[in-house]
Amino acid sequence: MTIYTVHHSTAYRYPRPVKLGQHQMLFRPRDSFDQRLLDCQLAIKPDPIEIRWIHDVFGNCLTLVDFNILAEDLEFETTIRLEHTPENAPDFRIEEYAREHPFAYDDNELPDLDPYIRRHYPADTAVPEWLSKFVPLGVNRPTGQLLMTLNEAIAEGFSYQRRTMRGTQTPAETIGLQRGTCRDFALLMMEAARSLGFAARFITGYVYVPDRDGPTRLGGGSTHAWCSIYVPGSGWVEFDPTNGIVGNRDLIRVGVARTPAQAIPLSGSYWGDAGDDASMEVTVNVKSEPIAEAEIASNAMP
Template sequence: MRIEIDHTTRYRYPEPVTDSVNEIRLTPRTNYRQSCFHSEVTVTPAADLFSYEDYFGNRVHAFTVNRPHKELIIRTRATVVTVDKPQGQDLPVLPHGEQLELLQREAFRDRYCEFLLPTRYTEITEELYAFAAQHPLEEAKGLHDWASRLSSTIYEEFTYDPEATSVHTTVRRTLRLKRGVCQDYAHLMIAVCRSLGVPTRYVSGYHYVGDLQGGNADFEQASHAWVEVHIPGTGWLGFDPTNNTEVNWRYIKLGHGRDYQDIVPVKGVYRGRSGELDVTVDVRRMEQ
């Protein structure tokens, strides 16, 4: 499916600010499930963009606005074609016993160590172990089935509540509240997987839902977050516990990391008083 994204980030300040240094990670990746055919970034006030790939292979654009300004606008546009078939199709699948054996091998754990270690967001606690005990790895039919069931459990047992948490919320607090947003759901699933030795990474991107809104285009859209679980012998597969589904053609991936901190869409520093932030996202399906 051909999908077009228009993402605008606007900062307004009460008085002129200077020395604004920024990084943005808003360029869709190209992989076996999607191809980014066009991507552009514009900044107002105009600034030179420096582009590079970070440690995780995410495309980063960096820029600096030194002169005084009361408004900073970052706009990205992209056209992406996604694959309309179930993820994992035509990929190899190992017997569950071999999957579990691979998880224990030192070479495997060394290869994926970044996605096995806990972080500030995905801390492993006694409460987390108790939650993870609902789905023992050994009793699953396979790791794909196990990850799918875990995603469903998070969806069923937690309440989506944008007012309950913030971008700084950790898994410990999410477990206590039993509510949160896509970022919290993703961090929780990551923490459970890592606590059992299953490599898992945080993914940021977009979720096309335009045709699910009854033809109403006047609904608020936003960036989205989900997870990718490494299935030994198969590879990385995506799961969205917020919507209780696996990644399909509706998902456009921007990048991945250990947690939210690695893949913040827009971040920076500047000299001056704090201002207001406004973000608008338009994700639409185009005619083929």
């Protein structure tokens, strides 16, 4: 078990005062058996007139921030601290009927999984053509092995390239360019898995990078994205095709959604002229601290 502290700051600078509209934040981690939120702090400048917390359709915790002011600068700063229990290796305890692919999901689960199975780019032939290179049609394969192969194919076959432009590349664009960001790779794996009949969903959060750990707060950094695939008997299994990770090791889960557009860490609006586009500075730091044995004992389940 490890304790992570995540500091995330975003600053917008406008060329002249603009009227700030509502902003929406997705930064509070989802509590579960493998991660437990210990502390959560939020600072906003200028002061908002109201801050509300709601759960969205996926059960994510959203923060809605309203303003009634003209401003040239807008800053959001969040700090979260949580316990994290990593999975050292994938544990595919798969139901007998799903141990080999292809298989059909249970009728009781299918209505809930169906939105996550449907392809979002059904007319796109690039994904099936790319899959055919290492997943031959008409051949049964162990389900866990197939998913790990798909994860590795993206991690080893594509180059990561940070992009400041908003939005996510289509899977066809990522395949054509042979490069992308973590959001692009997550979407590619989701679409590939869906084309094989799996239920897949998008995850946004943070990744712990040991090389960036230490007493000094470093600049730069960013949020991270990966995906999860529903495997009968194992539930939602996390796959990070950017880093080739299977399971939750080094991954701090914040929000899940059906599409990347539904899991944006920070979004909002303002009223101004066409030339009032803001510059943006983002800093993300993830630090770790070993949890004391005494604290482990005190937090143990009875």
